Amino acid sequence: MSTLVTDQKTEATRWTGKNVPRKEDERLVKGQGRFADDIRRHNEAHVYLLRSPYGHARIRSIDVTAANNSPGVICTLTGEEVAVLQKPFMEIAPPPGGLMEDYCLAVGKVHFMGEPVVAILAETEELARDAADLVDIEYDPLPAVVDGEAALQSDAPLVHEEAGTNVVWHGVYDWGDIQGAVSRADKVVKIDRLHFHRFTSTPIECNAAVVEYYPGSGEYTFWCNNTMPQFAAMFMGPALGIPTDRLHFVTQDIGGSFGNKITTYVYLTICAILAKKSGRPVKWTEYRTDHILGGSHGNERTFRNIVVPVMADGTILGISATAIDDAGAFPRYEPLGSVIWSQVVPNVYRFRDVKIDFTQVVTNKCPVGPNRGYSRLQHMWMVERIVDIVAHELHLDPIEVRKKNYIQPEQMPYETPNGCVYDSGDYPRCLDLALELIDYPKWRERQIMALGSGKIIGIGIGSTLDSGTNNFGQARIINPQLPFSGNGEVSNVKLDLYGEVVVTIGTTPQGQGHETTAAQVVSDILGIDPDHVRVLIGHDNARNVYTGFSGTYASQFAVTGLGAVQGAAEKLRREIVQLAAGVLQADESEIELRDGSAFVRGQEQRTIPFIGLANIVFANNATMPAGLDVSLNCTYTYRPPFSVPDVERKFGNLTLTYATQIHACVLEVDAQTGHTTILDYAAVDDSGRLIHPQIVEGQVHGAAGLGIGGALYEALEYDEEGQLLTSNFYSYKAVTAVDVPMMKTAAIESPSPFSPNGAKGMGEGGGAPLHAICSALQDVMRQTSGAIITDSFNPSERVYWLMQDTTKGREGVSVEERA
Amino acid sequence: MSNIPSQKRSISVTVNGTTYYRDVAARTLLVHFLRENLNLTGTHFGCDTGHCGSCTVIANGKLIKSCMMLAIQADGFTIETVEGLANPDGSLSPIQQAFSDNHALQCGFCTPGIMLASKYLLQHNPQPTEEEIRRGIKGNLCRCTGYVNIVRAIQGLAAETVQKGDLVK
Structure with a gap:
């Protein structure tokens, strides 16, 4: 069931806003997609990475003699050689995080289970694996630190001795007047600890690359599935001691990423060193266990000492908390997550007084990286938990508490306490629609009817924002020395030699349908059918269409990507009109474009097709009308309107658009087992103007599916020695078709006043299912033990124990009455 | 040896x-x-x-x-x-068309496997219930779609099978 509630349509467009067939589909359903592991190069050799079996250990010795003599082995690579061939990767953090040394292979010691220690290059993948069995490594195991809070203890093992601390970054965010809010509050709700668990949206296609080195030019080509190639280049160029323009990235079809493929530069560096060392194209494809052990995990975050001043009617005045974010063994994309959460400081609520003491630490676990909803979902989950806990403790209706605290549509655009500007939206209406979709009154009745039946029904809400189009100036709040701000994407739209319309973009789509939506935008501007627009697949910096921000991440394509496509297509349209006016001897204002031709309005016989115009420019330019300077090859860089944030106050507009996601969840818990079944589920989104409603709905489904997985099934769990207990799909229970309900969706369109097309970036979602499921489980606890849901991961066992425990389950939560 | x-x-x-x-x-x-x-x-x-x-x-x-x-x-x-899977003339077979029409694929990486699982399911159970569909594809993971449109595509195919005879020979 899908409802599109549209009442704010503006100008009619022929293609934009419609569900045109996806251009990507035909090749993909025929098995003709080209994914990274499908690439073959003549004479390629295969890499196998031998990884650390320990969470934390000193490497006493590595003997690769037998491996080097093993059949088919071309060469090996160890940390000792890497320390000479590579400079440590750049760190985004200032000291102490900036002191942490990160190499592509372990140097001196291993910092997490799964860290690559030795690379073996052989004629086949199997021979490389055979040789890996012959590598002799002696380790001295060290005590591991696997918990963010434990990492801060003075006697904690140091993950990086060179930094002298496990702290990557620390900062205090303080906006408004939290003390004043506490003083004027009727009550203060205190929550000792909330914990957001570690999981991964792990794509089905693992990381893979074929890497080739050309000694003549010093250039490396990476046929790969990295999703932010110029970010990778920024790390790899200095590490390899070469200009970044020698790094040529080519991506084609990518089998999902969800952010997880951003930090693969570490592995691409191993391949680059091996390609140069061996003189052979190097092919590397991960196994799932490698991917989960050593790829990229989602951030785990613990919130302590949460203080929430509230009024008796449930009005929330502010929040104060300490956040400890566990980045795993190396910062890499971090500590950007230590500021990115502040794109959505009050989530969808009106409170103005906020103080967050934020610390990010390293532990002996896999490094984290962006993971769908990155850093914002952890924070918004805390805010949503606070709303439910306040309602629970004050015996108020959590839906009413939400409505009372929501930012109202008439307040849009709304400036948050830290200077972010929510562009548009109608949260109460989205909530009402979600409640309508699940037939809320019916479930409240059934909830009462179910009492005593052994099944307990819970109803919960998750209200979130999907902030899109980052202002990279927020990185300066982490490190004022970083020369970053704004954002942008590039597109080229041209008529090719025979009048074909060809579009190039710098992005790295992984299923978001960029070819389709770009073609829709171009079709409307040039008056052609999307079937007649060719959009080149993927990112290729040899096409010279990219910025430092190019890629596909952080819910931005509809704004940055399509903004660039629109700008380039409009430039091309102007050139076509100029040229046609000259050729047809008409005024430019009389030219219209339709069906691949230019016409003089009202005179069908005065016309020239695109192929004729292309002929004049590319092969017949002595006939070009005098005084014209057109190339029919138009590049445009879209640059969103941003300024540099105020680093001292940690204040500024950090993202351009804020899509809304309000989810409603009805679930049933078996009192005997704690097993949770979702009975009904609704997702209402507001992504501004919709370019392709079906694609948007598909993104909503996908984000919801992964969120449900994260809430109930998926957790990356380490033991105290740093052994990952859930390193493949045996033990990491990825959500399946039987775990996800047939969710209901609806969309409203509040156009963004700031984006070039009224659209908002979307796709990541704000982790709404985690919030909604915890909220529904809280509703279950209201009817049973009164326990508080303090963890984002709630498998049956935890739910069962929480229902049994009427005292321990409430520990750490209190309400202080103010005089 | x-x-x-x-x-x-x-x-x-x-x-x-x-x-x-x-x-x-x-x-x-x-x-x-x-x-x-x-x-x-x-x-x-x-x-x-x-x-x-x-x-x-x-x-x-x-x-x-x-x-x-x-x-x-x-x-x-x-x-x-x-x-x-495609028809001999290269056109899409009903199952491929149904996946495209229903937006049952995004990145397309799991899609070949899921289409074959769907075909097998419909060959053996031409009129599956939603639960049977979900059980039929539960050995195939998809991280993009939340499975919603995949289930819809298979439901659509099953309905079409009734009208047009055997679509998944």
């Missing part, structure tokens, strides 16, 4: 109607044989434990995960992969 894993053995396998005679190392998995030896890269490799289902093919009429079988075990087998 045929138990040396790297030693080659001769096999013949019929894939999508073409019979191939190949020498293949005893330890080569069927998925790698299809991808590397036959260059049928539409069958994907997504895990090492037989859980993700992106390598799903139909072998001798059975739905299998081709990473869980050695190529030499498939000697003499008849196999259907995603490359065999």
Whole structure:
């Protein structure tokens, strides 16, 4: 069931806003997609990475003699050689995080289970694996630190001795007047600890690359599935001691990423060193266990000492908390997550007084990286938990508490306490629609009817924002020395030699349908059918269409990507009109474009097709009308309107658009087992103007599916020695078709006043299912033990124990009455 | 000496109607044989434990995960992969069309396996309930769609089957 509630349509467009067939589909359903592991190069050799079996250990010795003599082995690579061939990767953090040394292979010691220690290059993948069995490594195991809070203890093992601390970054965010809010509050709700668990949206296609080195030019080509190639280049160029323009990235079809493929530069560096060392194209494809052990995990975050001043009617005045974010063994994309959460400081609520003491630490676990909803979902989950806990403790209706605290549509655009500007939206209406979709009154009745039946029904809400189009100036709040701000994407739209319309973009789509939506935008501007627009697949910096921000991440394509496509297509349209006016001897204002031709309005016989115009420019330019300077090859860089944030106050507009996601969840818990079944589920989104409603709905489904997985099934769990207990799909229970309900969706369109097309970036979602499921489980606890849901991961066992425990389950939560 | 894993053995396998005679190392998995030896890269490799289902093919009429079988075990087998799904004239078969029409694929990596699982399901149960559909594809992981539109595509196909006869021969 899908409802599109549209009442704010503006100008009619022929293609934009419609569900045109996806251009990507035909090749993909025929098995003709080209994914990274499908690439073959003549004479390629295969890499196998031998990884650390320990969470934390000193490497006493590595003997690769037998491996080097093993059949088919071309060469090996160890940390000792890497320390000479590579400079440590750049760190985004200032000291102490900036002191942490990160190499592509372990140097001196291993910092997490799964860290690559030795690379073996052989004629086949199997021979490389055979040789890996012959590598002799002696380790001295060290005590591991696997918990963010434990990492801060003075006697904690140091993950990086060179930094002298496990702290990557620390900062205090303080906006408004939290003390004043506490003083004027009727009550203060205190929550000792909330914990957001570690999981991964792990794509089905693992990381893979074929890497080739050309000694003549010093250039490396990476046929790969990295999703932010110029970010990778920024790390790899200095590490390899070469200009970044020698790094040529080519991506084609990518089998999902969800952010997880951003930090693969570490592995691409191993391949680059091996390609140069061996003189052979190097092919590397991960196994799932490698991917989960050593790829990229989602951030785990613990919130302590949460203080929430509230009024008796449930009005929330502010929040104060300490956040400890566990980045795993190396910062890499971090500590950007230590500021990115502040794109959505009050989530969808009106409170103005906020103080967050934020610390990010390293532990002996896999490094984290962006993971769908990155850093914002952890924070918004805390805010949503606070709303439910306040309602629970004050015996108020959590839906009413939400409505009372929501930012109202008439307040849009709304400036948050830290200077972010929510562009548009109608949260109460989205909530009402979600409640309508699940037939809320019916479930409240059934909830009462179910009492005593052994099944307990819970109803919960998750209200979130999907902030899109980052202002990279927020990185300066982490490190004022970083020369970053704004954002942008590039597109080229041209008529090719025979009048074909060809579009190039710098992005790295992984299923978001960029070819389709770009073609829709171009079709409307040039008056052609999307079937007649060719959009080149993927990112290729040899096409010279990219910025430092190019890629596909952080819910931005509809704004940055399509903004660039629109700008380039409009430039091309102007050139076509100029040229046609000259050729047809008409005024430019009389030219219209339709069906691949230019016409003089009202005179069908005065016309020239695109192929004729292309002929004049590319092969017949002595006939070009005098005084014209057109190339029919138009590049445009879209640059969103941003300024540099105020680093001292940690204040500024950090993202351009804020899509809304309000989810409603009805679930049933078996009192005997704690097993949770979702009975009904609704997702209402507001992504501004919709370019392709079906694609948007598909993104909503996908984000919801992964969120449900994260809430109930998926957790990356380490033991105290740093052994990952859930390193493949045996033990990491990825959500399946039987775990996800047939969710209901609806969309409203509040156009963004700031984006070039009224659209908002979307796709990541704000982790709404985690919030909604915890909220529904809280509703279950209201009817049973009164326990508080303090963890984002709630498998049956935890739910069962929480229902049994009427005292321990409430520990750490209190309400202080103010005089 | 045929138990040396790297030693080659001769096999013949019929894939999508073409019979191939190949020498293949005893330890080569069927998925790698299809991808590397036959260059049928539409069958994907997504895990090492037989859980993700992106390598799903139909072998001798059975739905299998081709990473869980050695190529030499498939000697003499008849196999259907995603490359065999389209109509002989290259147009999309009903199952491919249904996946596209319903936006049942995003990145497309799991899609070949899920389409084959769907085909197998409908061959054996032309009118499945929603629950039967979900059970039928639960061996195939998709991280993009939340499975919603995949289930819809299969439901649509089942409904069409009633109207137009056997769509998934």
